[in-house]
Amino acid sequence: MRKDKISNAVIRRIPRYYRHVDDLYYNGVVRISSSSLGRIMGLTASQIRQDLSCFGEFGQQGYGYNVEKLRSEIAEVLGMNKQYKIIIIGAGNLGRALIQNFYFAKSGFILDAAFDVASDVINTEINGVHVHHIDALEDYVVECKPDVAVLTVPRSVAQKTAERLVGLGVRGLWNFTNIELNIRDANVKIEDVHFADSLLTLSYMIANRDTP
């Protein structure tokens, strides 16, 4: 039984829960108490219990959490079993880095195409993923109905590429362009990866390291 309204902060923590519980699972841990999980994650036991209770009754008093069950329930909450189809728009350095090094399948996504405009990459394969000309996008989307597009295009074409994808019915955008996309459709979900926010957080930590 899920609560109707889950706060954004909790939602942001779920992937972290998955990551840690997944590690435990692969390390052969069968069950774990909320206090042990809290120690690993730097959260209090009561925070853990409160967060996880948003998604259902996972734990059992005096026993803790069954790691395998917790892992599969969090995966379900995250939609990892939906087999969402994902495509990459922009096979430059960043797009290529994602295709070669990021395990889409481990997050439950099926990556099966990339698109670009540069003639030297079109019709090549990167890590088994075919790179199509961007002009083939319309036909591809109509036929394959990808759920999510990764935007690794230059920022100058980010907004218009996003609109083109949304116009074709793509309803999830993973945005690496550093542009705040302006899409007024509540059904389109956008997740921005802001490298600068991350680096500035590190800058803050360093700058304030030696102050008491």
Add this chain to the structure above:
Amino acid sequence: MRKDKISNAVIRRIPRYYRHVDDLYYNGVVRISSSSLGRIMGLTASQIRQDLSCFGEFGQQGYGYNVEKLRSEIAEVLGMNKQYKIIIIGAGNLGRALIQNFYFAKSGFILDAAFDVASDVINTEINGVHVHHIDALEDYVVECKPDVAVLTVPRSVAQKTAERLVGLGVRGLWNFTNIELNIRDANVKIEDVHFADSLLTLSYMIANRDTP
């Protein structure tokens, strides 16, 4: 006058404040009320006032915030005026993408060297940044004292590369390796970029889009 203890959640929001206030500044906005800033950022006016009050007395009742002043004060809080030196370890696709497309200077960082082991990139320049052999790391760090290293190496060498850097006195790591680094030195600050957390958040938003 800063508060002694600023929560992690607030710290995470400061770069976002900077980003939005920087946009306002470049769009010629001179002053802004907490409620207008809140609307832009999806926060309440009182949340804005509370967050910013952690770092000093920026606003003025009935006037709002002077955008230029707020921008420079947030930049100072973030350490953006410290001119931290940063190096990149690993000039593969991801390292290269950062060198070519990420504006380190806009975050206050000076990028002046990259390191790799692949003979085809060593002694080349990428966007004006020289790529050294990793064997030159020791001499370089002793001489140039970089504050931060970007880790874009394969995950198999992530931990040992981190230890090598920390041993040389580098006290900030921007970690793209998807490995949780095990560094037991409170003076070393680590910021992880977890692509999977971001994609799984998007997955959650899509999976839970149509539920009431």
